[in-house]
Amino acid sequence: MQVIAHKLLDLACVIGIVSGIRLMNSPKTARRGNLLGAGCMLIAISATMISNQIVPVKALWISMALGAVIGCLLAVYVTMTQMPQLVALLNGFGGAASAIVAFVVLTGSTAAISGVTRLTGAIALVVGSVTFSGSLVAVAKLDGRMTSLPVILRGHFILNTLTLISIVILMPLVAIASSNSTTMLSVLSILIGLIFGILLAIRVGGADMPIAISLLNSLSGIAAATVGLATSNLLMVAVGAIVGSAGIVLTKIMCRAMNSSIIDVLTGKTTLSTTTRMAIGSVGPDASTQTTQRAQTAESMAAGVDEAAAIISAAKKIIIVPGYGMALSHAQVQVKQILARLEAKGKQVKLAIHPVAGRMPGHMNVLLAEVEVPYDKLYPMEAINHEFKETDVVLVVGANDVVNPAARTAEGTPIYGMPVLNVDEADYVIICNKDTCPGYAGVNNPLYLPRQNTIVLLGDAVETLSTLLEKF
Amino acid sequence: MNDWLLPVLFIIAALAGYRLISAVPSLLHTPLMSGMNALSGVTVSGALLATAFAVSGRSELFGAIAVVLATINVVSGFLVTDRMLKMFKQDRL
Numbered sequence: 001m002q003v004i005a006h007k008l009l010d011l012a013c014v015i016g017i018v019s020g021i022r023l024m025n026s027p028k029t030a031r032r033g034n035l036l037g038a039g040c041m042l043i044a045i046s047a048t049m050i051s052n053q054i055v056p057v058k059a060l061w062i063s064m065a066l067g068a069v070i071g072c073l074l075a076v077y078v079t080m081t082q083m084p085q086l087v088a089l090l091n092g093f094g095g096a097a098s099a100i101v102a103f104v105v106l107t108g109s110t111a112a113i114s115g116v117t118r119l120t121g122a123i124a125l126v127v128g129s130v131t132f133s134g135s136l137v138a139v140a141k142l143d144g145r146m147t148s149l150p151v152i153l154r155g156h157f158i159l160n161t162l163t164l165i166s167i168v169i170l171m172p173l174v175a176i177a178s179s180n181s182t183t184m185l186s187v188l189s190i191l192i193g194l195i196f197g198i199l200l201a202i203r204v205g206g207a208d209m210p211i212a213i214s215l216l217n218s219l220s221g222i223a224a225a226t227v228g229l230a231t232s233n234l235l236m237v238a239v240g241a242i243v244g245s246a247g248i249v250l251t252k253i254m255c256r257a258m259n260s261s262i263i264d265v266l267t268g269k270t271t272l273s274t275t276t277r278m279a280i281g282s283v284g285p286d287a288s289t290q291t292t293q294r295a296q297t298a299e300s301m302a303a304g305v306d307e308a309a310a311i312i313s314a315a316k317k318i319i320i321v322p323g324y325g326m327a328l329s330h331a332q333v334q335v336k337q338i339l340a341r342l343e344a345k346g347k348q349v350k351l352a353i354h355p356v357a358g359r360m361p362g363h364m365n366v367l368l369a370e371v372e373v374p375y376d377k378l379y380p381m382e383a384i385n386h387e388f389k390e391t392d393v394v395l396v397v398g399a400n401d402v403v404n405p406a407a408r409t410a411e412g413t414p415i416y417g418m419p420v421l422n423v424d425e426a427d428y429v430i431i432c433n434k435d436t437c438p439g440y441a442g443v444n445n446p447l448y449l450p451r452q453n454t455i456v457l458l459g460d461a462v463e464t465l466s467t468l469l470e471k472f
Numbered sequence: 473m474n475d476w477l478l479p480v481l482f483i484i485a486a487l488a489g490y491r492l493i494s495a496v497p498s499l500l501h502t503p504l505m506s507g508m509n510a511l512s513g514v515t516v517s518g519a520l521l522a523t524a525f526a527v528s529g530r531s532e533l534f535g536a537i538a539v540v541l542a543t544i545n546v547v548s549g550f551l552v553t554d555r556m557l558k559m560f561k562q563d564r565l
Binding site for chain 1: 501514556
């Protein structure tokens with residue numbers, strides 16, 4: 001009776017969590033949705049402890065308290081720029097927790113467990129391990145502790161194939177293993193899973209991080225769901241499956257936004273490695289000559305700012321395109337000030353957000369919301385791309401790949417075919433970037449070539465925008 | 473009953489999740505993702521049971537580590553999502 005009551009309560013919590021996600025449809029209700037999800041999770045965990053009569057076990061309370069304190073500290077001290085690292089780290093923790101639970105279930109029980117349980121347990125073991133090591137590599141890349149270029153080992157493809165084959169062979173072996181050899185085979189599964197995660201993640205280039213994080217997010221859900229299947233845990237199966245498919249949806253959206261397939265991303269095809277970069281150096285204008293051409297003296301810079309200010313003052317319709325460079329320079333506040341100033345002068349101003357602007361899905365929106373840019377000024381690419389034609393001035397702040405017109409023309413480069421913001425269709429383009437070096441994808445940007453209607457203001461975005469602000 | 477119930481639930485939940493998430497605007501994709509982080513910490517319920525019913529000291533230790541990691545996931549995920557969602561404001565001009 002009590003078992004059925006617990007299952008029904010679990011089901012009610014799942015429905016609550018689902019309703020919470022529905023509320024994420026709109027920024028007006030999203031906060032309530034998140035609180036609803038958190039409340040349901042709290043009820044579900046309490047119910048698990050009560051119905052299994054494990055409330056008095058001290059070790060559980062100590063572990064949960066430790067986890068809660070660390071969790072609070074992480075959530076309070078993380079900056080919005082570091083959000084991708086935190087999400088990747090949490091994906092890794094989730095994967096690791098699932099793998100550990102699977103390991104304990106497989107090896108720690110004296111009672112006989114069924115073959116199906118063993119097989120799902122083995123899958124959870126591998127998926128969890130892949131998620132853990134892959135996420136740690138992603139954190140290292142995002143945090144700049146590791147190169148953001150794809151790392152391709154000698155024989156990378158063969159290594160990948162070998163690890164995949166050994167995973168496929170190992171899993172049924174764990175399922176039919178005698179209790180003596182289970183531990184050994186489980187440890188082996190974990191190790192191979194960890195290696196596979198590293199092999200996958202080191203090949204991903206910096207620009208593809210949004211896709212990699214989405215995929216790891218999905219894997220952490222799948223790991224939880226498979227552990228749930230192995231332990232007949234209704235809550236874990238349902239919630240894990242939701243997280244798993246959420247990650248897949250986001251991965252698909254990100255891939256579409258970059259016109260690449262998940263296979264391309266995992267094999268590092270979407271970012272130029274250092275060698276190919278030199279080999280096809282002829283693609284687009286060469287960065288070094290560009291820099292000399294554009295080597296700006298203080299006077300030419302001042303003249304550029306004056307000209308830019310004059311153009312902006314005369315404009316009626318302005319679109320600002322923020323990129324990750326804005327976040328690196330912490331120029332969000334200046335962007336917000338420019339927005340407010342221009343609106344006060346009666347101009348129409350919108351911000352255009354490319355789906356992969358930033359280092360994770362939706363990252364740019366959060367960076368701007370932090371400085372209180374109203375969210376109804378933020379327009380996703382598909383909603384604003386047709387408006388550039390009728391726009392007087394586009395102000396690009398720290399964006400490169402996502403506004404690169406070469407994506408439409410430079411066949412054979414990683415960004416070819418990727419949908420970009422059509423800033424070159426506007427009457428004037430003002431670019432505030434640090435330098436004229438290629439973006440993460442490594443493809444030169446023809447916007448930097450001298451064009452009549454383009455002004456390039458090189459340097460730190462905070463300084464450039466501040467001087468610009470003084471002029472109008 | 474459990475033999476088929478859970479796989480069916482898995483499929484239903486996955487399909488429901490797919491439809492629900494597709495409806496979330498790109499504006500909120502980052503908080504959505506950190507919210508999903510929190511949810512993937514649901515593995516804490518399995519970790520609690522594995523720790524409490526562990527048959528050896530080793531299993532108990534491993535279980536406790538899993539509880540710590542999964543709790544970090546849940547707590548940090550929900551808190552940071554709330555922190556971000558609080559920031560999204562409409563223009564009040």
